[in-house]
Amino acid sequence: MEDRVEISLLMDLYGPLLTEKQYRIMELYYNEDLSLAEIAELNNTSRQAIHDLIKRCYKQFLSYEEKLSLLKKSFEQEKTINNLLKEFEEKYSITKEDYNRYKNILEEL
Amino acid sequence: MEDRVEISLLMDLYGPLLTEKQYRIMELYYNEDLSLAEIAELNNTSRQAIHDLIKRCYKQFLSYEEKLSLLKKSFEQEKTINNLLKEFEEKYSITKEDYNRYKNILEEL
The missing domain is CATH 1.10.10 (Arc Repressor Mutant, subunit A)
Structure with a gap:
């Protein structure tokens, strides 16, 4: 997926705007380096659902950055x-x- | 309504997260000092609708500030x-x- 350093920086800036669940999953994936399958298992859901959630959050970050330019x-x-x-x-x-x-x-x- | 200076600062920080219509109405009210009735007339809507929109945007600002603390x-x-x-x-x-x-x-x- 996208550049992990950039996403980690975006997480610091815009992470608080995510829901608690979204934030936790992004943390597991980008900062704790769990795989999609591992996160899916932890959340009793499919790998695809986690993949979609992460993609959605990333797009949200880009949209915030486009508007606020904090990064x-x-x-x-x-x-x-x-x-x-x-x-x-x-x-x-x-x-x-x-x-x-x-x-x-x-x-x- | 609430403190105009504070809202003007919140507008600078979080205004870009509003929709274009919301932003324009907040601008007219807080920065150009139009009355609710004047803004309602400009937008072909009721004074109450403008009042509600402004209140909603202000609450949104407070919610962003609670999460990001930019101010x-x-x-x-x-x-x-x-x-x-x-x-x-x-x-x-x-x-x-x-x-x-x-x-x-x-x-x-």
Whole structure:
């Protein structure tokens, strides 16, 4: 299926908008790496039903991303922060310790 | 109805998740300050129907905010940025010009 890293990032951003059941199944598949057959067994349903649910959730994520662009913004944010820190470091010769502390603070924004 | 400033902020964050019609009506009511009666007339519908739609959209915003906390995070982000800039300024005596530039960059994150 689609790129697991991308979906994992989309899960972090939009996962809370899924139903509890959808979220649990996406977690099992993308973060805990269970197979469709294993998840189907756990949920007393068919492999096909799980496959369809995962596909539907993924499409929902893409639709949210198309509207809110939270993933795109987070990539841009990362780049901006790195540029800013680089400039700050060169221009004001900040300590390595502060550099790392600022980096942590900014990356948590 | 509810606090207009809060709803205006929620519109910026979650407005793209509304349908086009819902978005347009919320815009007219909260950002262009038309009355329910005026919006009803524009849409060939009743004042009550517009009232219900606005109430439903507002509840949807609250539900999104409960799940994603984008507004809460943006307030926290603002506070963190201000603290960071204050520290930059005091510790590394950055120029007023850089202070303002960094502030602009960080506030756009």
